[in-house]
Each structure stands twice: as structure tokens, then as C-alpha cells.
Amino acid sequence: MVALIICEKPSVAKKIAEALGKPKKKSIYSVPYYELERDGKKILAASAVGHLFTLVEKKEGKFGEYPVFDIDWVPASIEEGKKYVENYIKALKKLSKEADEFYVATDWDIEGELIGYHALYYCCGKTNAKRMRFSSLTKKEIIKAYENPDTIDFGLVDAGDSRHKVDWYFGINVSRALMEAIRAVKRWKTMSTGRVQGPALAFLVDRELEIKKFVPKPYWVISALLDNLNAIHEKEKFWDEKEANHVYEKIKDIKEGIVVGVKKRKKKIKPNPPFDLGTLQREAHSIYKFSPKKTQDIAQRLYERGIVSYPRSSSQKLPKDRKYLEDVLSIIKNHPNYGKYAERILNENLKPIEGKKDDPAHPAIHIVDIPKEKLPEEEEKIYDLIARRTLAAFWDDAEREYCNVTIDIGGEKFKLNGSRTVKEGWHEIYHFTRFDEVELPPLKKNEKIKVEKINIERKETKPPKRYTVASIIKELEARKLGTKATRAEIIDKLISRGYVVEDGSLKVTDLGIAVIETLKKFCPEIIDEKMTRDLEEKLELIQNGKIKKDEVLNEAENKLKEILSKFKEKEKEIGKELVSKIDSTNKKLKTIGKCKCGGDLVIIRTKNSRFVGCTNYPECNVTYSLPKKGRIKVLNETCESCGLPVIGIDGQKLCINPECPSKMPKENIEDLKESISNGEKTCPKCGGKLVVKNGIYGAFLGCENYPKCKYTEKIKKEVEVVGKCPKCGGDLVKRRGKYGEFIGCSNYPKCKYIEKIKK
Structure with missing residues (x-):
């Protein structure tokens, strides 16, 4: 008896083989596979490399022709850079000939089910197999999945097949329509949009236009400086200038205030629920500035190492199986950093907190093992984040004290607000959540307090904030656009196509606005969220066996035919609008500032290098070199030290001047x-x-x-140590932040103690 186990990736095949026995590594067509014996049965563990098959047109028509719907699955080796896939297909075909029994052990989700079924059907010629389902690659989980196999979920297979086909229909046909419109006015540019990409860009454009149209409204703030404390008038914002000036004139010379109210309250703060994928992506971006795609890829690598659970989960609940959790915690007990927490959880039988979100296939993302070797820095950061979030879910509530003081200054009430942590609780483990520590002096009712100065300041209302790569994940989730696995990729595509620039927030370019405004004008259905959501719901119904996939595919085809026939009638008109915006976007994306000669300083790329040069070349030969690697962002900022432009490289702000005094005196x-x-x-x-x-x-x-x-x-810069931290005993060092120099603890982020530099 010979069993063939089909895995999703070579690293997973190795992990599964090692869990089931003592495998011998072999290879066929330069593709690795593993052979072992278990209970008298010969087992072969082989793998795909993700999707082995891709969709293409059955008959290649005229270049740029649309709409096209006659498509089929073919080997992915036809795609550029994927020639290696051919050998994996050949290896599975060859190995399947000696197998009597087949197991599919790909990831347990829509994509995994489709990858496994395609490998089984197209490579092995089989239509059914035993299905191993697991949420982590621990030995126990793998053995359990092998000994208690399920069957292939054809609802998932059909949902995956339909999703790929519907996405192909929209992505290829609408992208071709846009490119053909540009070609109609004798220009060329690669354009792309898609079923989810279009609606996602549409709501980003709506926010961008809201910001552009925003008219600031003035207001006035009156504050009182009280012995290094800043109290704000209880009204907070005065919308009437006369009223603000009247209050200011009334109290501007008063030098003493009276405390008329002190309110203190304590509040318990529960731990954060364990991570689902979206929350992990947002947190990693907030703390480490990792893109959602990067976080997803790192978490996947940690899963394949067998040290965290499956990351593409929408659950915020740890497994209900207490024995499973105890087994995991017994392993983590041996970790040098987390061991003490795991030990207390086990000893006191602590229960984890849960979030609202659930996932029928997988629990929340959690640690399952200790790394066997030192992890690369970025993997270590994500592992630490997941580990601390997992353990903190079991821990005590944190406790915070909030203090609100009301001060009377000449008959006008001012507010002082303070907050401090009185019990660390879970914050001791998961110290990434930021708490504002504003310690107020022990003020009592009727106590007099010295007023150093009364200030009045004119301010303006701010436009709505742009989305960030973290907040857009949450927004896509709330609008039910895309899936947990595809949302990160959608954002990457919007940025790579030049529709959006990521410079701390997502700023839509002229091209991005033009694409959406053009589609809104000529075929608004393409960017209609409702249509996308309806399709998403129907794909779920396919998954649950409540609707046939052909019904959904036919509906999508008919809708697109109707939309694109209207588009074709206005091709030239659409092309003209797009081309004018492409040109203005390209100029903005290259220009970083002004040269001393009056020309523009622009980013110039050659085959082997990139640098900044002046548009008045050859009359002006000013140049500044740029690093060969790293993503450059135009910030439209100038350096405070030398006045030359500042650019962003991989999230770091840098002056282009190598001689800038800010870099080293x-x-x-x-x-x-x-x-x-x-x-x-x-x-x-x-x-x-x-x-x-x-x-x-x-x-x-x-x-x-x-x-x-x-x-x-x-060159290592010397750190100036100015004292000891009163909170944790670490060194207090001088730091530079957004608002200038300050003194902070060297143990940040674990200890967040800071103080102002006294002038």
C-alpha cells in the first residue's frame, strides 16, 4: 500500500513527513519529496508550489480584444518566471502512478482547497482523496489530521474556481478596456483594475476629493499655563472670535486660580483579544511600519516553520480545547522570555479572553512552539508580537486612574486631565499598546494655584484624515470587500500602478482620481461596491452548496458585456482624459523640489543607477546620488538644516545632501x-x-x-546618558522626536517614561 500526500509547499511537505515518521529525502525532476513508512504503509510526501495552474484564454484573439470569457485552467509554467512549475507537475504525475491512496494536505481555506484539488485532478487524474485538515504544523496536529482525515470540500473548490474566474473576467476585461482607450489616442500605458481594486480605489478617491474640497473653519482655544501644566478652557473651542477675545481680556492678567473640583476614577482595561490577520497587519504597521503584504508573508513563513498557527484567519478566539492549550503552554514554558507567563497560566488555570470575530476553519493566530534556531530580525518581531498577544489574552486586567481637575480663573472654568497606570496587568506582557502617562500633582479642592500665563490661539479645523495602509485593511473588512488573504495584495497593486502614493498615508494621485472619475462618468457599475458585495455573497453561497457556480459566472459575464459595450462607444473620450492625468501624475512622482538655479530637481533612473538631477541640465549640472535599493517617496519637504529636499526611503526621511550638517556636525x-x-x-x-x-x-x-x-x-553615534529612569531604573537618554529633543528611557518600548528638557 502506497499513500501520496499532496502538500502546498516543499517546506510543508518536509514538516509533515518528519511528523509522520523518519523520512528519506529524495528528488525527481530536481523536485524534492520525502519517503517514509508508517504502520506498514509506504508514504510519499510531495508538494505543489502554490497554484500549479492558471487561467488563460482558450483561443488567443486579436491584441487588446475585449470582452473575453472563454477561459481554461492550464499549467502556470506558461507565465513569465514560472518555468519551474513544470517540474512539480511532472513530479506529482510520476509519483501518483505508484500510489494507491491519496491525501490532500494543503492549507485549509478556499485557495488551499483549490490548489490541492487541481494537483489531485490535473496531475494525479483523481477526483477525490482523503483530506488532512490542521491549523498548525505541530507534530501532534499533523498526526491527528492524518489519522482522522476528512473529505475534499467541493463547495470550497467551486467557490475558489468561481472567485478566480470572476476576478479574471473583471481584471482582464476592464484593464484591457482602459488600455485600449489610451491606445485610441496613440499612447500606451499598462493599466489595471479589478472587481475589488476598483471599489477600493473609489472610496480612497472620495476621501481625497473630500480633503481637496475641504474649507477650514477658524476657532480659538484659550489655555492657562499653571506651573508647567497646561489647562484648557472648559469650552475647548470658541467658534466666535468676539466671545473668545472677551473671555481672554477678562482673565489675561489674573495670576491665581482656585481648584473647584477634583474627580478621580479607576478603570479596568481588559486584554486585547488574540490576533486575526487584519488586526495583526494593522498592529505590525503601527509598530514596525511593515506593509500588510509583508506582515502576511512573514506570518506565513512562521506558520511553515511550525511555530505559529495558520495566519489567514478571521477569528479572535483561541481553540476551545483546553488540553491543546495546555500542551502549547507546556512548550512555551521553556522559552527564556515568555516561560514565566506560560507557567503562571498553567499553575493558576487562567482562561483566555475572546474577541467577537470567528472563523469556521481556524482559531485566532497564536504561538504553538519555540523557534529551533535564531529567527531573522523581521520574523522575530512578528513572532514576538503574536507570542505576547497570545499570552496577554490569559492575563489580568490592567488598571488605570483618570483624574479630572476643574480650576476657576476669574470666573472661567479650566480643565486639567491626567491619567496613569496603577496596575500593569496584561500590559506587562503586551507592552505595545500605548497608554498616555500624564501625572498631575496631588491637587485638592479649594487649593490655590499659580497662573503663569493665559494664552489665546487661533486654530483651524482639519480635513478628514487619509487612510493608511493599516486603516484601509479595516475599511475593506468593514465594507466586505475582498478576503482576508487578498486585501494586502489589493493595496500593493494600487500603489504599484501609480494610483496611490504611500507616504505615511495613502494619497491618491491625479491618475488614480482620473481612473475613478472616468469610470464613474462612463461605467459606474464597475466601481459599484454593492455589485462587488453581491458577488462576494454569492461566492459564499456556492461555498455552502446553496447556489450553482455556473449561475454566478453567467450573471457576471452578462453584467460585464453590458457595461463594456457602453465603454467601447466612448473609447477616445475616455483615452484623452486618462492621458492628461497620466502626464501630470508622472511629473509629480518625479519632482522632489527646487534647484538653486530655479529648475526642478527630479529623480532620474538609468539602467544601473538612480540620482537626483536638475531639469535645466546641461546649463545646470547639479546632481545628488541616491541609494540603488529602497522604495523612494516624494515628500515635498525641505531640510531644516540645509534647505535641500527631503525624500523618503523605505519609511526613513533623508535629506539628499550628503554634506548636510544634520547628518553629523x-x-x-x-x-x-x-x-x-x-x-x-x-x-x-x-x-x-x-x-x-x-x-x-x-x-x-x-x-x-x-x-x-x-x-x-x-559610525556609532554616542548616546548622552543624563540620569536614571524613576520608573524602571534604566538609563535616561536624550532623544529626538517629532517635536524636538526630549529625555526618554533606554528601555523603550517596555518603559515609556519621558520628560521634557528644561530650558
Whole structure:
């Protein structure tokens, strides 16, 4: 008896084989697979590499022709850069010939079911198999899934097949329609939109236009400076200037206030629920500025390592099986950082908190094992985030005290608000959640307080905020657009196509606005959220066996035919509008600021490099080099130190001037040069001398034998220690933040103690 287990990826095949026995690694067509024996049965564990098959037109028609609906599944090896897929298909075909029994062990979701079924059907020629279902790649879970197999869920297979086909119909046909409109006015640009991409861009454009049309409204704020405390008038915002000035004139010279009310209340704050994928993506972006796609990919790698559970989950509930949780906690008990928490949970039989969201297939994302080797830095960060969130779900409530003080100054009431943590609780473990610590002095009712100054300030209302890559995930989820697995990819596509620029928030470009305004004008149905949601609901009905997939596909086809026939009639008109916006967008995306000669400083890309140059070249030959790697963002900001443009590279703001004083004061560089020349610091790679050089990131050490030797070394900046932290005993150091220099604890983010620098 020979059993073939079909896995989703080679790393998972290895993990499953090792859990079931002592496998021998073999290969066929340069593709690895594993052979082992279990209970007298020979087992072969082989894998796909994600989707082995892709959709294409059955008959290739005229270039750019649309609409097209006659499509079929073919080997994905036809796609550029996927030639290797061919060998995986051949390997599964060959191995299937010696198998009597088949198991599908791909990921337990729509995509996994489709990947497994395609491999089974197209490679092995079978229409059914035993189905292993698991939420983590621990030995126990794998054995349990192997010994208690399910059957293939054909509702999931049909839902996956339909989703791919409907997405192909919309993505290919509407993208072709846009490109053909541009071609109709003798231009060319690759354009794309899709079933979810269009509605997602539409609500981003709505927000962008709201911001552009926003008219600020003035208001006045009156505050009182009380011995380094800032109290705000109880009215907070005065919309009438005369009223604000009247109050200010009445109290501006008063030097003493009276405390007329002190209210204190304590509040218990429950732990955050365990992570679903969307919340993990938002948290990783907030803390580490990781994109949702990056977080999803890292979490997937951790799952494949067998140390966290399946990440594409929409559940905020840990498994109900107490024995399972105890087994996991018994492993985590041996972790140097988390062991003490796991031990207390076990000893005191603590129960985890749950969130509202659920997932029929998978529990919330949680740790299941300790890494066997040191993880790469980014994987370590996500593992730590998941581990702390998992353990904190079992922990005590945090307790916070809020203090509200009312002060009478000349008959006008002012408010002082303070807050402090009185019991860390779960915050001791999951310290990433930020609490404002505003300690007020012990003020009592009827106590007099010195008023140093009364201020009046004119302010303006702010436009609504743009979405960030984190908040748009939440918005897509709330609007039921896309799936937990596809939302990150949708955002990436909007950015890569130039519809949106990510510079801390998602700013829609002229091109993005043009695409949506054009579609709204000529075929609004394409970006209609309701149509997308209706389709999503019908795909769920297919999954539950309540509707046939052909019914949904025919409906999508008929809708698109109707929409695109109207589009075709206005091709040239649409093309003209799009081309004018493409040109203005391209200019904005390249221009970073002004040159001293009056020209524009623009980003120039050549085959092997990129740099900043002046548009008045050759009359002006000013240039600034740029790093070869890293995503560049135009910030439209200038450097406070030298006045030259500042750009963003991978989330870091950088002045383009390598000689900028902000990068390292001149006297420091001279001292460094002298100390290095005296110390004869040598290159560890070739033995040459290390010399001080300047680059976009500031001063650094480089080998004198460059470009033959490219060794570089960062210059470590000395940290100025100014005292000890009164909260945790760590060093207090000088830091620089958004609002200038301040003193903070060196144990941040675990300890968030800060204080102002006294002038």
C-alpha cells in the first residue's frame, strides 16, 4: 500500500513527513519529496508550489480584444518566471502512478482547497482523496489530521474556481478596456483594475476629493499655563472670535486660580483579544511600519516553520480545547522570555479572553512552539508580537486612574486631565499598546494655584484624515470587500500602478482620481461596491452548496458585456482624459523640489543607477546620488538644516545632501577623521585603511580601496546618558522626536517614561 500526500509547499511537505515518521529525502525532476513508512504503509510526501495552474484564454484573439470569457485552467509554467512549475507537475504525475491512496494536505481555506484539488485532478487524474485538515504544523496536529482525515470540500473548490474566474473576467476585461482607450489616442500605458481594486480605489478617491474640497473653519482655544501644566478652557473651542477675545481680556492678567473640583476614577482595561490577520497587519504597521503584504508573508513563513498557527484567519478566539492549550503552554514554558507567563497560566488555570470575530476553519493566530534556531530580525518581531498577544489574552486586567481637575480663573472654568497606570496587568506582557502617562500633582479642592500665563490661539479645523495602509485593511473588512488573504495584495497593486502614493498615508494621485472619475462618468457599475458585495455573497453561497457556480459566472459575464459595450462607444473620450492625468501624475512622482538655479530637481533612473538631477541640465549640472535599493517617496519637504529636499526611503526621511550638517556636525567628522588616521583602523575584508566618507545616510566608514573593495561600516553615534529612569531604573537618554529633543528611557518600548528638557 502506497499513500501520496499532496502538500502546498516543499517546506510543508518536509514538516509533515518528519511528523509522520523518519523520512528519506529524495528528488525527481530536481523536485524534492520525502519517503517514509508508517504502520506498514509506504508514504510519499510531495508538494505543489502554490497554484500549479492558471487561467488563460482558450483561443488567443486579436491584441487588446475585449470582452473575453472563454477561459481554461492550464499549467502556470506558461507565465513569465514560472518555468519551474513544470517540474512539480511532472513530479506529482510520476509519483501518483505508484500510489494507491491519496491525501490532500494543503492549507485549509478556499485557495488551499483549490490548489490541492487541481494537483489531485490535473496531475494525479483523481477526483477525490482523503483530506488532512490542521491549523498548525505541530507534530501532534499533523498526526491527528492524518489519522482522522476528512473529505475534499467541493463547495470550497467551486467557490475558489468561481472567485478566480470572476476576478479574471473583471481584471482582464476592464484593464484591457482602459488600455485600449489610451491606445485610441496613440499612447500606451499598462493599466489595471479589478472587481475589488476598483471599489477600493473609489472610496480612497472620495476621501481625497473630500480633503481637496475641504474649507477650514477658524476657532480659538484659550489655555492657562499653571506651573508647567497646561489647562484648557472648559469650552475647548470658541467658534466666535468676539466671545473668545472677551473671555481672554477678562482673565489675561489674573495670576491665581482656585481648584473647584477634583474627580478621580479607576478603570479596568481588559486584554486585547488574540490576533486575526487584519488586526495583526494593522498592529505590525503601527509598530514596525511593515506593509500588510509583508506582515502576511512573514506570518506565513512562521506558520511553515511550525511555530505559529495558520495566519489567514478571521477569528479572535483561541481553540476551545483546553488540553491543546495546555500542551502549547507546556512548550512555551521553556522559552527564556515568555516561560514565566506560560507557567503562571498553567499553575493558576487562567482562561483566555475572546474577541467577537470567528472563523469556521481556524482559531485566532497564536504561538504553538519555540523557534529551533535564531529567527531573522523581521520574523522575530512578528513572532514576538503574536507570542505576547497570545499570552496577554490569559492575563489580568490592567488598571488605570483618570483624574479630572476643574480650576476657576476669574470666573472661567479650566480643565486639567491626567491619567496613569496603577496596575500593569496584561500590559506587562503586551507592552505595545500605548497608554498616555500624564501625572498631575496631588491637587485638592479649594487649593490655590499659580497662573503663569493665559494664552489665546487661533486654530483651524482639519480635513478628514487619509487612510493608511493599516486603516484601509479595516475599511475593506468593514465594507466586505475582498478576503482576508487578498486585501494586502489589493493595496500593493494600487500603489504599484501609480494610483496611490504611500507616504505615511495613502494619497491618491491625479491618475488614480482620473481612473475613478472616468469610470464613474462612463461605467459606474464597475466601481459599484454593492455589485462587488453581491458577488462576494454569492461566492459564499456556492461555498455552502446553496447556489450553482455556473449561475454566478453567467450573471457576471452578462453584467460585464453590458457595461463594456457602453465603454467601447466612448473609447477616445475616455483615452484623452486618462492621458492628461497620466502626464501630470508622472511629473509629480518625479519632482522632489527646487534647484538653486530655479529648475526642478527630479529623480532620474538609468539602467544601473538612480540620482537626483536638475531639469535645466546641461546649463545646470547639479546632481545628488541616491541609494540603488529602497522604495523612494516624494515628500515635498525641505531640510531644516540645509534647505535641500527631503525624500523618503523605505519609511526613513533623508535629506539628499550628503554634506548636510544634520547628518553629523562638521567638527565631529574632523575629530573622527583624526582619530581614525591616528588609530589606523583597517578594513577587515582586504586590510586597507578605513576612511570617513559621506553619503545620503550621512557619514560612514568605507575602505580606501573602493570600488575594488566595497566594505562599509556604520559610525556609532554616542548616546548622552543624563540620569536614571524613576520608573524602571534604566538609563535616561536624550532623544529626538517629532517635536524636538526630549529625555526618554533606554528601555523603550517596555518603559515609556519621558520628560521634557528644561530650558
